[in-house]
Amino acid sequence: MAGTMLWRVRTTLPDRPGTLAALAQRCGEAGVNILGMQIFPGLAEVTDEFVLRTPPGWDDLRVAELLASAGGCDMVIQPANEAALADQPTRYVQAARHVLERPMSFPEVVAQLFDAEAEAPPGVVHDTMELRVADVDVQLHRTAPFTATEHARGSAMADLVNDVLDRSRESAAIGTTPPVRRLGTGSTPDLVVTGETVTALIDGVAVGIGEVLAPTEDDENVRIVNLRVDPAWQRRGIGTRLLVDTARLAHMLGADEILLTTQSDNQAVLPMVLAAGMRGRIRMAGDLLTVKVPVRDLKPLSR
Numbered sequence: 277m278a279g280t281m282l283w284r285v286r287t288t289l290p291d292r293p294g295t296l297a298a299l300a301q302r303c304g305e306a307g308v309n310i311l312g313m314q315i316f317p318g319l320a321e322v323t324d325e326f327v328l329r330t331p332p333g334w335d336d337l338r339v340a341e342l343l344a345s346a347g348g349c350d351m352v353i354q355p356a357n358e359a360a361l362a363d364q365p366t367r368y369v370q371a372a373r374h375v376l377e378r379p380m381s382f383p384e385v386v387a388q389l390f391d392a393e394a395e396a397p398p399g400v401v402h403d404t405m406e407l408r409v410a411d412v413d414v415q416l417h418r419t420a421p422f423t424a425t426e427h428a429r430g431s432a433m434a435d436l437v438n439d440v441l442d443r444s445r446e447s448a449a450i451g452t453t454p455p456v457r458r459l460g461t462g463s464t465p466d467l468v469v470t471g472e473t474v475t476a477l478i479d480g481v482a483v484g485i486g487e488v489l490a491p492t493e494d495d496e497n498v499r500i501v502n503l504r505v506d507p508a509w510q511r512r513g514i515g516t517r518l519l520v521d522t523a524r525l526a527h528m529l530g531a532d533e534i535l536l537t538t539q540s541d542n543q544a545v546l547p548m549v550l551a552a553g554m555r556g557r558i559r560m561a562g563d564l565l566t567v568k569v570p571v572r573d574l575k576p577l578s579r
Contacts, residue, residue, distance in 0.1 A: 282311070283328045283339055284356040284391075286420045287348035291322045299346035306342055307331045312361055316423035323423050327360045352420040368429070372436060379440045380542070383414050383559045386433055390426060392416035394559040407434040409441070412549065412567075413557050465514055467521050472529065474521045476505070476514050483509040486522030488529055498568065499531040515544070516552045523554070527571040536567045 289295045303310055312327035330339065336353040343351055371385045386407070387394050396402060396417045403421040407414045407430050414434070416422075422430075465476035465483060476484035484505035492498045501522055505515045526534045536556075538545050545567055549556050556569040 281330050281332075281334055282356040282358070282360060283326075283330060283334075283336070284354050284360050285326045285328055285339060285343065286323060286350075286352045287326075287343050288321045288323050288350040290347050291317075295322075295347060296324075299343070299348070302342055302346045303328070308334075308342065314364060316425045323421075327356060350421075354419075371433065375433065375437055376440060379437050380558075380565050382409055382433070382437045386414070386430060387416055389433075390416055390418065390422070390430065391420075392418040405430055407431065409434050409437050409558070413555060415557055465517065467517060469521070469525060472525065474518055474525055476518055478509070482506075484514050484518050486518040486525075488522060488526045488531070488534075491531075492535055495533075497530070497532040499526045499529065499534050501526060501534045501536055503536065510544070515548050519548055519552045519554075523552075523569065523571045524574050527574045532572045533568050533570050536569070538565050 289299070300310065308331070309329040310326055311329055312325075314325040316323040316325070328339065336355075339353050340351050367389060371389050374385050375382055383394055386392075390405070392405070394414075394416065396404070396415075400419065402417045402419050405416040405422045405427060407416070416430070465478050468475045468477055472488040474486040475482050476486075484503070487502040489500040489502055492500060501519075503515060503518055503522065505518065523534055536545060536549075542565065545565065549567060549569060554569050556567045559566045559568075
């Protein structure tokens with residue numbers, strides 16, 4: 277219908293018989309069509325999410341008045357589009373399939389699934405859901421509070437990713453043979469600090485480098501870090517040692533956090549962060565995976 281609007285609405289309704297019937301009656305009298313509904317049960321109250329189609333000229337205040345007339349409170353009202361009408365079970369199945377194919381896409385997938393953001397909106401009252409994937413924290417933020425049902429769904433998705441990562445690590449351990457050394461006979465590097473760079477040397481030859489780069493555009497306390505290890509010397513713990521010393525160097529240079537950026541299909545980043553004994557927050561954006569790691573509690577690197 278030309279001129280009509282779609283709204284995604286969350287509201288808390290009393291948990292008593294006839295509440296939904298009262299809301300449906302109010303909507304019918306106002307010419308508002310209920311196109312979709314999800315119910316998130318609680319002990320004394322129920323959180324309901326509706327997709328409403330309103331007549332032309334309606335705004336969020338008028339939608340709020342309609343819901344309040346049926347006993348609704350704690351409302352979050354946002355304009356929506358046709359995507360809001362997607363079948364919810366289908367969305368979860370598709371999300372699970374995507375995560376199975378690309379486990380590192382988990383932050384991006386769950387953010388879309390829960391209509392949330394990976395970064396907290398500055399200056400906006402919001403709720404946060406925190407999920408754990410391989411001991412790495414994934415945070416989701418949005419204006420509407422997350423329900424107990426959504427927390428359970430998010431945890432189930434995180435468990436799925438953990439199972440996939442565990443199977444991948446087991447398969448890699450069974451099928452991997454050590455790479456051929458190209459340099460020298462030893463595998464324990466000397467780490468040398470020069471300026472804002474940490475270099476891993478074996479027999480005097482550089483096999484890896486960690487660089488503390490400029491702060492991010494939105495936070496001067498977050499320094500971008502670049503890590504590179506010669507392919508012939510990967511999977512030997514050199515990257516982990518470089519990460520630790522580069523993080524300590526960044527802390528010495530005044531950083532509270534460091535930011536690593538890599539391709540989304542790089543499966544080595546999370547194991548490296550975990551092996552270093554660090555906790556991070558991961559975020560997927562397109563083909564890029566970013567990991568933000570706190571360094572404020574690390575011992576500064578002495579040169």
